Structure formats: structure tokens, C-alpha cells
Amino acid sequence: MSEAVGERMRAGSRESILAAARRAAQAHGYGGLNFRDLAEDVGIKAASVYYHFPSKADLGAAVARRYREDTAAALEAMWAETADPVLCLRRYPDLFRRSLENGNRLCLGSFMSAEYDDLPEAVRREVQAFADANVAWLSRVIAAAHGAAPEACAQRARAVFSAVAGAQLMARSRSDIALFDDIIESYRKTGLLGQIG
Structure with missing residues (x-):
């Protein structure tokens, strides 16, 4: 086997481990990351997981980092698709809805936030x-839609983020995606995810 082929295989294994770890963490949190279970899910030996991620903290930080990067890319893609900031704000909850659609999972950031006190420092930072x-x-x-002062925009942004994450948590606890939709619609009607003013 050539060195290039070996490198591609190692990269593929790493990506498969990260994907499996993301699914596990979205369903069970940081505590649900188990090297033996991940190895079985991916179809490799547990030692191979340790090759890529020497510790659970390394794996948890890598999964959280990738999740953050993927989410940031999705947000930027949404912004690039439309010049309408109000439409972007209305579409924002769709990112959280996708986790519920995928096996009633939670946003990884939300799940790990609930475990914050028990997380290694590198995972906390992520x-x-x-x-x-x-x-x-x-x-x-929000600034593009309204032109408000930066602190007012940040305050509203924190409210939106918290509200959408809370709607997801409530819907997951009942395995009811329709509940998520109802809560989000109520946010739109009250203006939190609609017209900014």
C-alpha cells in the first residue's frame, strides 16, 4: 500500500470516528462518548480510535470544534443565500430542527452545555x-435588519439563541417535533424571530 493510500485511509477513519462521535454526543452528551462503542460503530479496533484521539477529552474537543465549524459554515451559507436579514432570522431555527429530525437529537452545543461542570477544559472552550x-x-x-446599537443586538441575539435552544430541549423531552414548530411559530408571532423593532 502506498503512503498516500494509507494517509487517505487514516483520514477516512478519523472522519468516520468524528461522525460516529457526533451522533453519540448529540444523543447522549459527552458522557456518551465511549471508545469501544465508537470503534464498533465505525468497524475498527478501539486502538484505532486512540490513534486518532489519545483521550476522551481530545475526542470531545474535536467533535465540538467540528460541530461549531459546521454550524458556522451553515450560518454563513444561509447569509450568502439571501440578503434579507429578517428571513435569515426566521430560518435560524431550522439548524436546530434538523437535529430533532435526525433521531430526536439535541444540538451538540446545548447538550454539552448542560454537562459543563463535568467537561474537560478543552471541551468547555469549544x-x-x-x-x-x-x-x-x-x-x-439583527444589526443588518435594524441597525441597533451593538449591545442591544447582542442582547437580542442571546435571547434568540437561548429561546431556540430551549424550544429544542422541550421538544426533545417529549419526542415531539411539532411542539418545536409550535414554539418557534409563537416566537415569530411575538417578533423574536420576525420583524425586528
Whole structure:
């Protein structure tokens, strides 16, 4: 086997581990990351998981980082698709809805936030960075729609992020995606996810 083929296989294994770990963490949180179970899910030996991620903390931080990066890319793609900031704000909950559609899972950032006290420092930093990235994007969208002062935009952004994450949590606890939709619609009717004023 050539060195290039071996490198591609290692990269593929790493990506498969990250994907499996993301599914596990969205369903069971950081505590649900188990190297033996991940290895079985991916179809490799547990030692191979340790090759890529020497510790559970390394794996947890890598999963949370990738989740944050993927979410940031999705938010930027949404912004690029439309110049309408109000439409972006209305579409924002769709990112959280997708987790519910995928096996009644939670946003990884939300799940790990609930475990914050028990997380290794590297994972904590990624959880905070996830929330910060969401709030920064929402602040930018709100500023584009309304032109309010930066602190007012940040305050509203934190409210939107918290409200949408809370709606997801409530819907998950009842395995009821329709409840999520109803709560989000109520946010739109009250103006939290609609006209900004």
C-alpha cells in the first residue's frame, strides 16, 4: 500500500470516528462518548480510535470544534443565500430542527452545555465558542435588519439563541417535533424571530 493510500485511509477513519462521535454526543452528551462503542460503530479496533484521539477529552474537543465549524459554515451559507436579514432570522431555527429530525437529537452545543461542570477544559472552550459563534452571527443579522446599537443586538441575539435552544430541549423531552414548530411559530408571532423593532 502506498503512503498516500494509507494517509487517505487514516483520514477516512478519523472522519468516520468524528461522525460516529457526533451522533453519540448529540444523543447522549459527552458522557456518551465511549471508545469501544465508537470503534464498533465505525468497524475498527478501539486502538484505532486512540490513534486518532489519545483521550476522551481530545475526542470531545474535536467533535465540538467540528460541530461549531459546521454550524458556522451553515450560518454563513444561509447569509450568502439571501440578503434579507429578517428571513435569515426566521430560518435560524431550522439548524436546530434538523437535529430533532435526525433521531430526536439535541444540538451538540446545548447538550454539552448542560454537562459543563463535568467537561474537560478543552471541551468547555469549544462549547463556549459554539455559543459565541451563534450569538455573533445573530448579532450581525439583527444589526443588518435594524441597525441597533451593538449591545442591544447582542442582547437580542442571546435571547434568540437561548429561546431556540430551549424550544429544542422541550421538544426533545417529549419526542415531539411539532411542539418545536409550535414554539418557534409563537416566537415569530411575538417578533423574536420576525420583524425586528
